Amino acid sequence: MATVIDGKALAKKINEQTTQRVEKLQADYGITPGLVVLIVGTDQASERYVRNKHRTAQRLGINSIVRQLPVDISEAELLKIIQQYNNDPTIDGILVQDPLPDQINEKDVTRTILPEKDVDGFHPVNVGKLFIDDSTKYPVSCTPKGIMTMFDEYGISLKGKKAVMIGRSAIVGKPMAALMINAGATVSILNRYTPDIKDYTKDADIIVSATGQLHLLGPDAIKSGAVIIDVGQNMNEQGHLVGDVDYDDVFDKVGFITPVPGGVGPMTIATLMQQSVDLAEWGMQRGK
Ligand SMILES: Nc1nc2c(c(=O)[nH]1)N[C@@H](CN(C=O)c1ccc(C(=O)N[C@@H](CCC(=O)O)C(=O)O)cc1)CN2
Ligand SMILES: [Mg+2]
16 A cells, blocks of 8 residues: 655645744844746646745745746847846845746756845756755755645655666756766766666656656566656546546555655755745845
8 A cells, every 4th residue: 555645735734834034034123925927828737836936935935026028029028127136135046947848948047047046046056056965955846845744744665775767857857867966876977868767767766757648657667666756747638637646546556655746846946945945045145
């Protein structure tokens, strides 16, 4: 029987801690963390995620600003808006919701946000720190960081484990692999060109799947007792939100599993809130 990794419950617990940190910053220093989220266009899923971020931030006492920009905004215009928030002392974290339209080069956006305000942890400086396992404090992509919090909470150690990361995106795959390497796992990073992913997954102690592909993994692809972390957000044939893994089919075989919804998703948002407060605290410590 599997243990369900309850991301919703853990996110609630973390959000309570974050609220307390916000209250303490306010009481001790008169500081309210400020988060700005820029969304370009009207992608429905992105709008929903941004709305959830905004509502959660407000509930936790974080000063949240959302700016929805036209889908045909030029890159120069978007970068100018980012610069404006880079120079705004009331803003601690800047996030540009992904995906972006084709006229905008995501890497230009990533480089333009100041590393100290990069609440997503996407800036090359912060990614570099992650890959050298730097001992200073820096932001890390929220989904992978939230997954590490889940491992901690459920007593899942990575040391000496065989881990498989399916997907090599800058948001999930690469930073997740780096975090697992830093924690002592032996990590394989698979991608869409990997000839047979089962060659890797069937021996894995830990599988993190972030492909957006329905029915990617069933019981034949996994080892008994494996830990399954499902980052997928897919609509199934019945129009329900599901992950990459056939949850019901693998349930009796796995050791731990994250549900979709209610697993990794809520942890992404809770981690974003946590990290917004981190940036405000670190800014204050630098004498911002
Ligand atoms: N700049 C960024 N863009 C994107 C990121 C990111 O971390 N930074 N991540 C993803 C999507 N994402 C956050 O923006 C995200 C995805 C899913 C959820 C979530 O809570 N899912 C729920 C279901 C909610 C629903 O569909 O209504 C769940 O799984 O329980 C939160 C955030 C892409 N872009
Ligand atoms: Mg990929």
